Amino acid sequence: MLDILKAPVLTFQEFIGLSARAMSGVVRKPYYWDDVFVQMDLIGVGSLPVVILTGFFSGAVMALQMSRALQTYGATSQVGQIVAITLVREMGPVLTALMVAGRNSSGMASELGSMKVTEQIDAMRALGTDPVMKLVKPRLIATAFVLPLLTVLADFLGLVGGWIVACSMLALTTGSQYWNTAWRALEYNDIAQGLLKPFVFAIVLSLVGCFYGMRASGGTQGVGRATTQAVVVASVWVVVLTFVIGRVFVTM
Amino acid sequence: MSGETLPCILSFEDVTFGFEDEPVLRNVTFSLRQGETLIVHGAAGSGKTVLLKIALGLLRASRGTVRVFGRDVTGLREHDWFDVRSRIGVLFQEGGLFDSLSIEDNVAYPLLNQPLLAAPQAEIDQRVRESLDFVELGHTLDKLPSELSGGMRRRVGIARAIVTQPALLLYDSPTAGLDPITANTIMALILKGRDVQRASTMIVTHRHQDGEILERYRYDEASAALRPAGAKGSPSFTRYMVLDQGRIAFIGSPAEFDLCADPLVARFASR
Ligand SMILES: Nc1ncnc2c1ncn2[C@@H]1O[C@H](COP(=O)(O)OP(=O)(O)OP(=O)(O)O)[C@@H](O)[C@H]1O
Ligand SMILES: [Mg+2]
Numbered sequence: 001m002l003d004i005l006k007a008p009v010l011t012f013q014e015f016i017g018l019s020a021r022a023m024s025g026v027v028r029k030p031y032y033w034d035d036v037f038v039q040m041d042l043i044g045v046g047s048l049p050v051v052i053l054t055g056f057f058s059g060a061v062m063a064l065q066m067s068r069a070l071q072t073y074g075a076t077s078q079v080g081q082i083v084a085i086t087l088v089r090e091m092g093p094v095l096t097a098l099m100v101a102g103r104n105s106s107g108m109a110s111e112l113g114s115m116k117v118t119e120q121i122d123a124m125r126a127l128g129t130d131p132v133m134k135l136v137k138p139r140l141i142a143t144a145f146v147l148p149l150l151t152v153l154a155d156f157l158g159l160v161g162g163w164i165v166a167c168s169m170l171a172l173t174t175g176s177q178y179w180n181t182a183w184r185a186l187e188y189n190d191i192a193q194g195l196l197k198p199f200v201f202a203i204v205l206s207l208v209g210c211f212y213g214m215r216a217s218g219g220t221q222g223v224g225r226a227t228t229q230a231v232v233v234a235s236v237w238v239v240v241l242t243f244v245i246g247r248v249f250v251t252m
Numbered sequence: 253m254s255g256e257t258l259p260c261i262l263s264f265e266d267v268t269f270g271f272e273d274e275p276v277l278r279n280v281t282f283s284l285r286q287g288e289t290l291i292v293h294g295a296a297g298s299g300k301t302v303l304l305k306i307a308l309g310l311l312r313a314s315r316g317t318v319r320v321f322g323r324d325v326t327g328l329r330e331h332d333w334f335d336v337r338s339r340i341g342v343l344f345q346e347g348g349l350f351d352s353l354s355i356e357d358n359v360a361y362p363l364l365n366q367p368l369l370a371a372p373q374a375e376i377d378q379r380v381r382e383s384l385d386f387v388e389l390g391h392t393l394d395k396l397p398s399e400l401s402g403g404m405r406r407r408v409g410i411a412r413a414i415v416t417q418p419a420l421l422l423y424d425s426p427t428a429g430l431d432p433i434t435a436n437t438i439m440a441l442i443l444k445g446r447d448v449q450r451a452s453t454m455i456v457t458h459r460h461q462d463g464e465i466l467e468r469y470r471y472d473e474a475s476a477a478l479r480p481a482g483a484k485g486s487p488s489f490t491r492y493m494v495l496d497q498g499r500i501a502f503i504g505s506p507a508e509f510d511l512c513a514d515p516l517v518a519r520f521a522s523r
Contacts, residue, residue, distance in 0.1 A: 122305065
C-alpha cells in the first residue's frame with residue numbers, strides 16, 4: 001500500500017518544489033521579457049479562435065437548453081440572468097482553461113520535454129542560465145496574465161451567443177431585457193470568482209505543463225508520455241479547483 | 253614528465269551515485285591534472301555520461317567528494333555552480349544545441365549568460381566568429397541547428413564549448429554516429445582546442461582511434477598542423493579510463509592500457 005502511494009507523493013513533492021522555485025522566482029531577477037512576450041503571443045493570440053468558438057457556443061447552448069425549463073415556469077425573461085451567472089462563475093473559466101490546457105500545457109510539456117531529452121536543459125544549466133527562470137517563469141507569467149483576459153472574452157462571447165439564441169432564434173425575450181437581466185444578475189462576488197479562477201488555473205496549467213516537460217526522460221516516447229500526462233493532470237486540477245474555489249465563494 | 257606536481261583540475265574521491273535505488277556509479281576515484289587528457293571508455297550504460305554530469309554539477313553525487321579547480325563542490329548550491337561552470341566547456345552527447353536559436357546565438361549563449369564572462373557586444377561577436385571559424389563554420393552564423401548536418405552540429409557544439417576558453421573541457425561521445433572521415437575531423441578540432449588553449453580534457457568515446465589520436469598527436473600552432481607527439485616539445489600527457497557498470501575497471505597510462513590483460517579492458521584497446 002505504501003509503495004503504491006510512494007511514487008505519486010514523491011511526484012507531488014517535486015511539483016511543489018518546482019512551483020515554489022518558479023513562484024519565488026517571479027519577484028527575482030533575471031527577467032527574460034522576450035520569452036514572456038513570445039509566450040503571451042503563443043497562448044493569447046494563438047488560443048483566440050478556439051476560445052471564441054467555445055465561448056460563443058457554450059453561451060448559445062445554454063440559452064437553448066434553459067429555454068424549455070424557463071418556459072414551464074413562465075420565466076423566459078430570466079434567460080439573460082441564467083446565462084450570465086453560469087458563464088461568468090463556471091463555464092467561462094473552466095472551458096477556457098480546458099482549452100488552454102489542451103493547447104498550451106501540452107505544448108509546454110512537449111517543448112520542454114524535447115529540450116530535456118536532447119540535453120538542452122542540461123546545456124542551459126551548464127552555460128549559465130537557470131531553466132526555471134528562463135523557461136518556467138516566462139510561461140507562468142504569460143499564462144497568468146493572458147488566461148483571465150481570454151476568460152473575459154469567452155464570457156462576453158458566450159453572452160452574445162446566448163443573446164442570439166434567446167432573442168433571434170427562440171424569441172424568448174427582447175434584446176434589452178436580456179442584457180439588462182444579465183448585467184444586473186452579476187454581483188461583485190461573481191466577477192471576483194470569475195477572475196480569480198482563471199488566475200489560479202493559469203498558475204496550475206503552466207506549472208503542470210512545465211513540470212511534466214522538465215522531468216521527461218526516455219527519448220521521443222518519453223516526450224509523448226509527458227505531454228499526455230500534462231494535459232490529463234492539468235484538466236483534472238482545473239475541475240477540482242473550480243469546485244474548491246466555488247465552495248469557498250458559496251460560503252462567503 | 254611528472255604530472256604529480258601539477259595542480260588538480262578535477263577530482264573524484266569515492267563518488268557514488270544512483271537514480272532512485274539503482275546504483276550507476278560506485279566508489280569512483282580519479283583525478284585530472286592540469287593539461288592532462290583523460291580518455292574514458294565503457295560499454296553503453298556504464299555511467300560515462302553520468303560521470304561528466306556530476307563533474308558539471310548537473311547531477312549530485314550521493315556520496316563522496318568532488319573537487320573542481322581545487323574547490324570542494326560536493327554540496328555546492330546551484331547558484332554557486334554557475335561560477336564553476338563558466339570555466340568548463342562541455343559538448344553533450346545529444347548535442348544540447350538550442351534549436352530555437354541561430355548558430356551564432358547558440359555559440360554566444362555562454363558569453364551572454366555567464367555573469368563572470370560578461371563582455372561588450374563587439375567582443376562577443378568577434379569571439380563567436382573566431383570560434384566558428386575555428387571549426388570552419390564561419391558561414392553558417394544565421395542558420396538554425398536543424399538546417400545543419402549531424403557532423404556540422406557536432407562542430408557547432410565544439411565551437412560553443414571552446415568559445416569561453418575554458419580550463420576544463422568535457423566531451424561526451426563527440427564522434428558517435430559520424431562517418432570515419434568526419435569523426436577524424438572532429439578529433440582534429442578537439443586536439444587543436446586542447447593544445448591551443450592547453451585545457452585539461454576529459455573525453456568519452458566508443459572509438460579506440462579517438463584515444464590514439466589524442467594520445468599520439470599534438471597540434472602545432474606554428475605550422476598549423478598535427479604532429480606526432482614527442483617529436484617536438486613535451487609529449488602529450490594522456491591517460492585512459494575504462495568504466496564497467498559504474499566502477500572504474502582500469503585507469504592508467506597508454507602503455508599500461510595497451511598491456512592490460514583484463515579482457516574487459518582489452519576490448520577497448522586497439523589490439
Ligand atoms: N535520468 C535517468 N533516470 C534513471 N536512470 C538513468 C537516467 N540517466 C541514466 N540512467 C541510467 O544510468 C546508467 C548510466 O547511464 P549513462 O547515460 O551514464 O550511460 P553511458 O555510459 O553514457 O552510456 P552511452 O554510452 O550509451 O551514452 C544507465 O544504466 C541508465 O539506464
Ligand atoms: Mg552517454
